[in-house]
Amino acid sequence: MPELPELEAHAGRLRDGWAGHTLSGFRPFSFAVMKTVIPDPNEGVGRPLSTVGRRGKYLIANFDGVVFVVHLMQGGRLRATAPASGPKAPRGALARWGFDGADDWTLTEAGKERRVGVWVFDRRNGPSTAEAELFADLGPDADSLDARGLGERLRSRSGRLHNVLRDQRVVAGLGRRLANDLCHVARLSPFAPTGRLTDDEVKRVHLALGDLLQRDLAFEVTQAELVNTAKRPTNVHRRAGEPCPTCGEPIREVAYRSYVVNYCPTCQTDGRILADNTTSKFLK
Secondary structure (H helix, E strand, O other): OOOHHHHHHHHHHHHHHHOOOEEEEEEEOOHHHEOOOOOOHHHHOOOEOOEEEEEOOEEEEEEOOEEEEEEOOOOEEEEEEOOOOOOOOOOOEEEEEEEOOEEEEEEEEOOOOOOOEEEEEEOOOOOOHHHHHHOOOOOOEHHHOOHHHHHHHHHOOOOEHHHHHOOOOOOEOOOHHHHHHHHHHOOOOOOOEHHHOOHHHHHHHHHHHHHHHHHHHHHHOOOOOOOOHHHOOOOOOOOOOOEOOOOOOEOEEEEEOOEEEEEOHHHHOOOOOOOOOOOOOOOO
16 A cells, blocks of 8 residues: 555655646546545536645645545555546546646556545635545644654554554554564564553654655655555565565564564564464564
C-alpha cells in the first residue's frame, strides 16, 4: 500500500502536471468505487484543478471547491493515460477523470478485490462536514509531529510498536514498509510495548521517522509515477535472509496476524528470535 512519502510525491506530480486544467468529465466504471452520492461528481466538470494534496493515505484533488478524495488501498493506482476516445472503460479501469488540454487520470486496482474508494465533497460554500467526518478518526500525519507529540500518540494506544505505528487512528500515513524500517533504524523490537517506551526510545523513533521520510521522499520525487514496493529503498522490509545493512547479520521475519514483520535480531532484539505467532512475548 502506498505510504506517506509515495503519496506526497504523487500529489505533487498530479498538482504540477494538471493544476489549472479544467475537468472535462468524470466517469466511474464500477459502482463499488464510489463511496458518496452527494454531490454529483459531474458538478466538478467545467471547474479547474486548484490543487492536489494528501491527508494520511488519501489523495485530495480540489476542483475549485468540488473535491475528489481517493484511497488507493493495497493495489490501487492513479495514472496519467491518453485522453479517452470513447465511453468504453480502459482495461482494468475503475474511474476516469478527463481534462481539457491534458492527459486523463485513470484509477485502476490490481487483483480481484475492489477496495479502492472515491469520495466527492462540496467545499464551494465553506468546509465540508461530510469530508471532516471521513477524516475524523485519523491521527495527525506522521510528518507533522515533534518528538513529544509522537510519544504522546504512541503511548496513547497500548500495543506492539509495529502495529501501533500502522494504526491510522494513532499516526496517519505509515504502513508495513515504513514500520519495519522505522523499528530497525530506531533499534527497537517491532514487538516493543508502546506503553513502556522511554523518552530516549521515543526520540530514536522520531529521529528515525524523519530520516526515513526524507530518504523516501527524495527517491519518490525522481519517479514518473507510483512504483512497486520492491523498487523502493528499504532497510529490512521484505529482505528476510539478506544481510542487515547495519551489522551484516541475516534479516529475520516473523508472522504476525495476517502479515509478516521483518527485523534484525542483533540490532533490535539483543539476538533473540521473535516467536512466529500472535501470542509471542513482548521483547525489547
